[in-house]
Amino acid sequence: MEGTPDSLTERSETPGSWSENPVWRLYTEYATGRRYAVLGAVATVVGRAFALVPAFVIGLAVDAIFLAERPYALPLVPDGLVPGTDVGKLYFSIAILAAATVAGAVASWIEDWGWSVFAQRVQRNLRVDAYERLQDLELAYFTGNRTGDLMSILNNDVNALETFLEDGLSATLWILATVGGIGLILVGLNPPLTAVTLLPIPLLAAFTLLFTRLIEPRYLSIREEIGDLNSRLENNVSGIEVIKSEGAERFESERVAEASDEYLTANLSAIKVRITYFPGLTVISGVGFAVTFLVGGLWVLGRPVFGLTSALTPGAFVTFVIYAQQFLWPIIRLGDVVDDYERAKAAGSRVQGVLSREPAIGDRPDARPLEIDRGDVTYDGVRFAYSGETVITDADFAVEGGTTVGVVGPTGAGKSTLLKLLPRLYDADAGAVRIDGQDVRDVTLRSLRRSIGYVSQEPFLFYGTVAENVRYGTFDAGDDDVERAARRAQAHEFIENLPDGYDTLVGERGVKLSGGQRQRLALARTMLKDPAILVLDEATSAVDTETEAIIQDRIAEFAADRTTFVIAHRLSTVRTADRILVLDDGAVVEDGTHEDLLGTDGLYANFWRVQTGDIASLPRAFLERALRRQAVVDLDEDGSEQRSN
Numbered sequence: 001m002e003g004t005p006d007s008l009t010e011r012s013e014t015p016g017s018w019s020e021n022p023v024w025r026l027y028t029e030y031a032t033g034r035r036y037a038v039l040g041a042v043a044t045v046v047g048r049a050f051a052l053v054p055a056f057v058i059g060l061a062v063d064a065i066f067l068a069e070r071p072y073a074l075p076l077v078p079d080g081l082v083p084g085t086d087v088g089k090l091y092f093s094i095a096i097l098a099a100a101t102v103a104g105a106v107a108s109w110i111e112d113w114g115w116s117v118f119a120q121r122v123q124r125n126l127r128v129d130a131y132e133r134l135q136d137l138e139l140a141y142f143t144g145n146r147t148g149d150l151m152s153i154l155n156n157d158v159n160a161l162e163t164f165l166e167d168g169l170s171a172t173l174w175i176l177a178t179v180g181g182i183g184l185i186l187v188g189l190n191p192p193l194t195a196v197t198l199l200p201i202p203l204l205a206a207f208t209l210l211f212t213r214l215i216e217p218r219y220l221s222i223r224e225e226i227g228d229l230n231s232r233l234e235n236n237v238s239g240i241e242v243i244k245s246e247g248a249e250r251f252e253s254e255r256v257a258e259a260s261d262e263y264l265t266a267n268l269s270a271i272k273v274r275i276t277y278f279p280g281l282t283v284i285s286g287v288g289f290a291v292t293f294l295v296g297g298l299w300v301l302g303r304p305v306f307g308l309t310s311a312l313t314p315g316a317f318v319t320f321v322i323y324a325q326q327f328l329w330p331i332i333r334l335g336d337v338v339d340d341y342e343r344a345k346a347a348g349s350r351v352q353g354v355l356s357r358e359p360a361i362g363d364r365p366d367a368r369p370l371e372i373d374r375g376d377v378t379y380d381g382v383r384f385a386y387s388g389e390t391v392i393t394d395a396d397f398a399v400e401g402g403t404t405v406g407v408v409g410p411t412g413a414g415k416s417t418l419l420k421l422l423p424r425l426y427d428a429d430a431g432a433v434r435i436d437g438q439d440v441r442d443v444t445l446r447s448l449r450r451s452i453g454y455v456s457q458e459p460f461l462f463y464g465t466v467a468e469n470v471r472y473g474t475f476d477a478g479d480d481d482v483e484r485a486a487r488r489a490q491a492h493e494f495i496e497n498l499p500d501g502y503d504t505l506v507g508e509r510g511v512k513l514s515g516g517q518r519q520r521l522a523l524a525r526t527m528l529k530d531p532a533i534l535v536l537d538e539a540t541s542a543v544d545t546e547t548e549a550i551i552q553d554r555i556a557e558f559a560a561d562r563t564t565f566v567i568a569h570r571l572s573t574v575r576t577a578d579r580i581l582v583l584d585d586g587a588v589v590e591d592g593t594h595e596d597l598l599g600t601d602g603l604y605a606n607f608w609r610v611q612t613g614d615i616a617s618l619p620r621a622f623l624e625r626a627l628r629r630q631a632v633v634d635l636d637e638d639g640s641e642q643r644s645n
């Protein structure tokens with residue numbers, strides 16, 4: 001529902017959804033460099049094959065050179081290549097060991113390269129897609145979630161998924177190749193002893209299952225805590241001016257410490273489980289290995305175990321024991337993979353929360369581009385609520401194209417909200433907003449927003465040059481157009497006085513501009529866009545009255561042939577408007593020209609008295625209401641602003 005965004009951490013309950021299997025989903029949807037994964041996979045298997053060579057050659061050398069128990073025969077190596085003397089065979093064995101080591105190192109390089117390129121590309125694609133989907137979501141989603149938490153999803157969670165792809169997938173294949181290859185060799189060498197080696201496997205599997213059950217909720221809670229911590233840090237860095245001016249450093253340090261403590265607690269809880277798991281795996285496989293060594297050793301000595309025996313030469317036993325150790329080691333490494341996978345899964349469920357959310361405001365399937373004729377705007381029985389809190393109770397009015405309409409009213413009356421329904425920053429809950437007879441929900445968002453210039457109360461400047469900020473949204477505009485727009489918005493003079501003129505860097509880390517200068521840049525941006533409909537939401541509130549008078553002239557000239565809404569507290573800003581709408585508690589209570597409204601002697605007339613300093617003649621009822629209204633906007637216990645009635 002509008003205004004009630006889902007929680008970021010909401011997880012899909014669909015069985016088999018990709019939060020259950022993030023790797024598969026990532027692989028199928030985001031892998032553009034699959035050939036790199038294939039290269040990595042081939043290199044993993046080939047590398048494993050080279051790693052098997054030493055144990056085999058050492059066992060063979062013991063039996064053939066030192067004990068003369070079997071002939072020196074290597075698979076794939078023609079007998080003619082094998083030297084005749086024992087010393088020659090020893091050198092030959094060492095040469096093979098060296099060659100296998102070098103070949104293994106080359107394979108390892110290719111393996112790392114292949115998997116890394118693959119994982120980095122998936123990470124890039126996933127981040128870009130998650131960002132695109134996020135920015136398509138409606139404004140309510142952003143006001144309902146914390147910036148730091150969203151950043152944490154786009155950064156930390158996407159990175160956690162990439163880590164698994166880079167290390168986890170290659171390690172899984174490495175384990176499969178090692179266990180499969182060595183398992184086959186062990187069976188070939190001695191099936192009964194292989195059965196002994198396999199004894200700890202069911203125990204390892206049960207232990208791993210228990211680990212995943214315990215670690216899963218802990219990793220999810222870590223991801224949530226890191227989101228909380230990020231939000232706190234992001235909020236404090238943005239609000240550093242208030243922290244300093246309020247002397248709230250200690251208070252904020254404590255809040256950061258609290259969030260860090262919660263993150264620490266969540267981490268320690270997971271660490272306790274993880275550090276128990278790894279030694280547990282080592283103990284189980286170590287005991288298993290000791291049993292293999294004992295049983296095999298007794299068999300080499302010709303002693304049966306539980307009535308069972310098997311023929312085994314010392315060299316074959318050496319080979320078997322080295323392989324058995326190599327067989328159990330990957331199973332311990334499996335712990336790392338399971339651990340990485342569990343982290344990736346927790347991160348995946350959060351990324352999925354973004355990816356699976358459909359924008360509440362988007363184009364209908366049959367949406368057509370908005371066609372502007374005269375620029376008439378109609379609000380037809382419009383109602384709107386933020387999270388169930390009704391703000392627009394009934395807006396019903398029609399504005400003729402080309403008209404300039406002032407919108408005034410007490411603070412919190414719903415003026416900004418009313419006009420945010422026009423470019424569909426929010427959608428009305430009931431009724432319809434129409435432009436030239438077309439319901440704004442029936443036209444494409446792109447065409448709608450191209451046709452409306454919205455200058456908000458607190459304009460945002462991106463880090464970049466002044467020219468880039470003015471050009472924002474009309475990216476193909478030339479320098480002359482930018483300058484013309486800046487002159488119209490009465491911004492050219494102060495821009496020329498900046499250190500690098502239009503090339504001065506502004507926004508975060510750039511030159512600091514005053515509120516009035518920012519507003520003029522935003523105005524220039526909208527004038528450059530040249531929209532058919534203009535909404536100025538307190539757009540000149542921060543400039544001094546003298547400059548405002550000059551801007552008013554320019555705005556009037558610019559607005560002459562386009563439908564314009566001007567929200568203002570300073571009534572002088574809207575005095576000359578063709579028409580003024582007075583809003584109170586979400587409803588239009590008065591409608592007319594400045595003179596009409598003074599004649600009506602209602603809310604507007606009283607505002608006018610306030611602004612002309614004629615306080616003495618204000619009716620008592622108006623003053624009492626104004627005082628009551630001040631009490632309406634209150635702070636709740638969390639410190640967030642709320643309407644209390």
Ligand SMILES: Nc1ncnc2c1ncn2[C@@H]1O[C@H](COP(=O)(O)OP(=O)(O)OP(=O)(O)O)[C@@H](O)[C@H]1O
Nearest residue numbers: 143386391409410411412413414415416417418643
């Ligand atoms: N994103 C939001 N989520 C929830 N409530 C909101 C949101 N934005 C505004 N409100 C609430 O809606 C009411 C109307 O706000 P709005 O900004 O439209 O009033 P306004 O008349 O423009 O006020 P002002 O003159 O102070 O700018 C206020 O009570 C405000 O607290």
